[in-house]
Amino acid sequence: MFRHQKNLQFEVKVDNPDPMLARQIQEVLGGQFGEMTVMMQYLFQGFNCRGEEKYKDMLMDIGTEEIGHVEMLCSLISQLLDGASPEDQAKAAEDPAMAAIMGGINPQHLLVSGLGGLPSNSNGVPWNGSYIVASGNLLADMRSNLHAETQGRLQVSRLYHMTKDEGVRATFRKMLARDRYHQYQWMAAIQELEEKNGVVVPASFPPEAELESQEEAYKFWSLSEGEESGKGPWANGSAPDGTGDFVYVSDPEPKGQVPKPKIPADHLHHDLGKHLVKN
Structure with missing residues (x-):
């Protein structure tokens, strides 16, 4: 079973509203290598895991942590959108230069989610289940997990340098640290599985x-x-x-x-x- 705790894993607190950054963060929430993907990937691998319990437990532990990361990003996006009301945006858009700048803001943050995070990437493309890998082969899956964490951490690193908001950066630093640990974790699991069965997948052929x-x-x-x-x-x-x-x-x-x-x-x-x- 799952139990929701109201406290976030780490503090999420932004300094200033930034609707453009909120749109950019959607990529690491609902993009191909976003938190929704690793959440679903690890959970489905865990749900379907057979054999040694330690692998299932590890997958469920990290998959459940990723649920919390999805909530953290939703909170981050919501805070970045606070104060960005439709009236304020309409007024700002009366200036041609400002209208051009605001052309990159995600209108779905106003029209669909009411100033909240969305299960989509930075261009509004909905998240879909084809992003995840859950093959039933532990080594194949662990390698996919390492790849997913590698790409996800890369994207958060790029976002880190796209903002000067120290509150946002503090949240990103926590996520970068956890993503680094997750890479260590998958590398350790991969090494153990390779030592048991060899480096080629599937070992049974x-x-x-x-x-x-x-x-x-x-x-x-x-x-x-x-x-x-x-x-x-x-x-x-x-x-x-x-x-x-x-x-x-x-x-x-x-x-x-x-x-x-x-x-x-x-x-x-x-x-x-x-x-x-x-x-």
Whole structure:
């Protein structure tokens, strides 16, 4: 079960209203890598987790924390919108220069949410469930979690430098610190899972099961102009799982056939056949 506590995880207090910043913060609330995404991703991974309880508990702990982060951002957005009434905006917009500046304000903060946060990104695109990854494979999911926290922290870092409001920055600093910890957490989980089962997902389909195709797992095909990519460890080093060494192929040749698909029946109206359908 879930229980809501009225206190926020950390204090949220802004110095001045800033409707434009409120719109920008929508990205880290309801965007692809926003708090709504990691909240739902961790919770669904936790709901569906099977096996060792410590992984399920960790996912549920962090997923529940992210619910609190969603509430923190909603509170932050609401405070930034306080004082930005429709009347004030209409009056300010009478000045052509001010109207141009205010063109970036999210009108849905007035029309839809009544000066509150929205489940959408900074351009008003609604959040959707296709953003989340919950595959049932722990290592695959933990890697997705690390990616999500990496992108989310990157975006909050950029927002931090888009405002001088110390109250907003203080909130961001707390979120940046927590996102840094979450990266540590997922890296630790990934390392543990890799030590148990290997670095390739899924571990249940080992290299030897690839049979005659196994050699293709070590070739770097150079398929763009220049050969600089051949200088990297991905082209000349050893595979992370120790099963083989990489080979740089500077001028790869195709190994497959030229497709020769059959022409469909005339009644599909593809205009490729010799005769037209009469009936």
